Amino acid sequence: MSQNESNGAIETLTVGEGTGRRDIAMMLLPPRDGNTLPHLLWLGGYRSDMTGTKAVELARLAEERGTACIRLDYSGHGASGGAFVDGTISRWLEEALAVVDHARTRLGSRRLVIVGSSMGGWLALRLAQELRQRGREGDVAGMVLIAPAPDFTSELIEPNLTEDERASLAARGFFEEPTPYGPDPNIYTLKLIEDGRRNRVLDGVIDAGCPIHVLQGMKDPDVPYTHAIRLMEHLSCDDAVLTLIRDGDHRLSRPEDIEKLREAVSHILEPS
Template sequence: MTATNGNGNAVEFITVGNDGDARQIAVCLEHPATGNALAHLVWLGGYRSDMTGTKAVELAGLAARLGTGCVRFDYSGHGASGGAFVDGTISRWLEESLAVIDHAATALGTRRVVLVGSSMGGWIALRAVAELAGRQGIEIAGLVLIAPAPDFTSELIEPNLTDAERTALAERGQFEEPTPYGPDPNIYTLKLIEDGRKNRVLAGVIETGCPVHILQGMADPDVPYAHAVRLMEHLSGDDVVLTMIRDGDHRLSRPQDIAKILEATEIFARGQ
């Protein structure tokens, strides 16, 4: 089944999961120009973001200018995809990401990809690389991580829980937190936090097998820039560049931020 998203792009739906756990994942594919050999781009969004956001759309625009393919999608419980948000976990969203990457590799006819992950999407990108390492046929040309939030449940949420939030988790299985990014509060569930512990990547050396470029705002109120520095230390075996943007916030969606993101992505897509 196909439809269109808010930007008029064709959206198709793939099924991930079986039986009662099946959910319809909305995917938007931009196909490469004939004969184009550049790696295609895969957008991995953040917590509660969707594929119509500024950075995702700008990434698709870069792909069009380069003549390469681009993949955007919504995790279950996000945007146009099915499923309930409160059922979401890192493992669940990772499963969907891997299914989309596999689907896109066949549909676009190229198996070289650049993963571009924003915030939580940076964590999922790192987990995806680990999962893909044991497979044949998918080559990661590079990772672009924007204000990455690996292990945010155990590193940034759990240590700062209030007594009221701990009680809500124990009694209701979730708590709500106001957010400046929209009228609805963020919802954090016990299953998300427990599953996050199983998906930690900051427990040892992270081996991606590809170049990595991290872009981090030093004025980020959600993910401290020290978190990006710590991530870089765990990526000690890889070719890693860390760009600190002194006045950058968590979104990094200003024109000057977008320009840096696209520049890093294009370098990896071209294999430079």
């Protein structure tokens, strides 16, 4: 199978009802016949999409190992419909759950190794919690979290708001912040911040019920490595590993970072 084929065709799934309906773009790479490994699920970060370096590399790894790979763009991201400013953790979690359920039908029921980057790490933890509440705790075989940002709205944004940003939230319902990752500023809405408080995971024990490997750069300007250490303190599983990359940034997309990602995912796919 070629790399182009491993990227797959973009499909859409309609999520929500009424004015909340939006078309969610996804790529589903099917498993090789007879393959029994868990499927891989990619959950990207804030304003990222499923065609980024790490997402494509994950699909390539799935192709090499003969298992399935599930990728999606949240609403307001990439090829998906919906307005970005309508996005919240609850809304994007709903979309991830819908894609997971759709993939179970399309690709066959199989356990998942969830790979979450930045905000996707938060969504991975919430997804595992939601599946557990539905009696499907066995669905998650493991997680690899890359520079995870659980509770970033209440832990990393709210405490550092300037007076101008607070005024903008009160008057306009959002504020803008320059970003080094593109020409357009990040937009943080009051809706996102308020919903983030309802999706907190760092206020108690996180019982994910699976092995977790966290990859964190120590030169990350967006999510300090102390945040990853705090996450480790909340995880209840014994098989939780934190790898600190001394010169790593937030994206962790260098060849040496990708190799660490591949190793972490492979270890959970097929424990030695």
